[in-house]
Amino acid sequence: MKLDIAIPIHNESKNIQPLITRLAETLIKTPNISYRIIFIDDMSSDNSLEIINNLIPTNPHIGYISTQKQYGHQSALNLALDHTTAEAVVTLDGDLQHPPELIPTLVTAYSNGANVAQAARTNFSLSLKDLSSFLFYKIFNLLFKNQIIPFAADFRLIDKKTNTLFKNIKKTNKILRAQIPSFNLKIATITYQQQKRNAGKPAYNLKQDISLTLKILSNTNSIIGNFLEKILTTNIETPQIKHKKLPTQFKNTPLYT
Numbered sequence: 001m002k003l004d005i006a007i008p009i010h011n012e013s014k015n016i017q018p019l020i021t022r023l024a025e026t027l028i029k030t031p032n033i034s035y036r037i038i039f040i041d042d043m044s045s046d047n048s049l050e051i052i053n054n055l056i057p058t059n060p061h062i063g064y065i066s067t068q069k070q071y072g073h074q075s076a077l078n079l080a081l082d083h084t085t086a087e088a089v090v091t092l093d094g095d096l097q098h099p100p101e102l103i104p105t106l107v108t109a110y111s112n113g114a115n116v117a118q119a120a121r122t123n124f125s126l127s128l129k130d131l132s133s134f135l136f137y138k139i140f141n142l143l144f145k146n147q148i149i150p151f152a153a154d155f156r157l158i159d160k161k162t163n164t165l166f167k168n169i170k171k172t173n174k175i176l177r178a179q180i181p182s183f184n185l186k187i188a189t190i191t192y193q194q195q196k197r198n199a200g201k202p203a204y205n206l207k208q209d210i211s212l213t214l215k216i217l218s219n220t221n222s223i224i225g226n227f228l229e230k231i232l233t234t235n236i237e238t239p240q241i242k243h244k245k246l247p248t249q250f251k252n253t254p255l256y257t
Contacts, residue, residue: 002087002250003035003107006080008073008154009094013046014199020055020062022100027252030104034250036061039094040080043070043242056245063247068240074175075239077154081163081176083246090157091176096198098155105190106157115162115185119155121194146181149189153177161185172238 005023009016020037027035041049041064052064065079077091088110092098102119109117124134137150154177158166165183166176180187 001033001107001111002085003033004084004086004089005035005037005103006040006077006084006089006091007037007094008040008042008076008080008091009044009048010042010070010073010076011044011046011048011201012094013044013048013051015095016048016051018198019094019096019100022096023103026100026103030107030252033107034061034252036063036086036247036250038080038083038246039064040076041066042072042076043067049243053245060248061251063245064243065241065246066243068242071237071239073154077176078174079239079241081166083244084163086160086250088157088159089163092155093153097194097196099192099195102155102190102192103157109188109190110157110159112188113186114157114188115159115183116180116187117157117190118149118152118180118187119190119192120149120152122151122191123193124151146178148177148181149187152189155192 007019012019016039023037027033039048039052039062041052043066049064049066052062055062065083067076067079071079080091081089088107090103090106092100098119106117106119134150137148141147141150158176158180162180162183162185166174166179169179
């Protein structure tokens with residue numbers, strides 16, 4: 001099968017090479033897979049894009065899209081999905097908290113008939129961030145018909161049908177995790193232990209967490225959702241591409257020769 005791996009990044013220069021190495025070591029052992037790796041650089045201020053560009057000449061299944069300004073993680077993710085062509089897409093973060101070694105399990109779930117293979121972490125702390133996330137999803141699932149899997153972020157595999165349904169939604173603030181339950185497709189949940197960030201600092205802060213919460217609520221088919229959508233869409237820009245160098249081919253060969 002052909003697989004696109006979409007990775008939004010912002011200032012992940014110290015994580016790119018370890019991530020690619022672990023992806024290669026994992027996927028070279030996965031039978032019947034050819035893949036592309038597409039980085040979406042959300043206006044990094046470090047040398048993330050330079051590192052990716054230096055890898056491309058010897059690795060034709062690595063590529064990138066860079067944006068004209070920083071639009072945020074979800075917008076970068078949506079931009080990636082607009083440019084995928086494979087029969088399935090894996091999305092994951094670029095900080096190695098999402099273990100690439102789980103991808104074969106996601107692929108197996110897809111091969112067994114799942115339209116979506118959603119990774120959900122089982123380890124969480126008593127931090128304010130984790131507690132607020134837990135409460136949000138509990139309350140959300142009590143109030144709304146379409147249930148979101150708690151602690152299931154943007155580490156997942158979706159098939160082409162799911163991606164097409166998502167692309168066809170005419171919202172500038174659409175959030176994949178909020179829309180998937182409304183598609184009535186087969187979802188497999190794969191649990192994992194989230195790892196510590198490999199290097200660097202998280203791009204998310206409290207303001208961005210609140211913004212994501214409001215965007216998720218605006219994706220619901222409800223009075224609250226419709227109200228928030230009207231407010232939020234006035235402040236959301238459609239991401240503009242600065243540079244684009246997509247992979248030229250799907251392959252499954254060692255990345256470094």
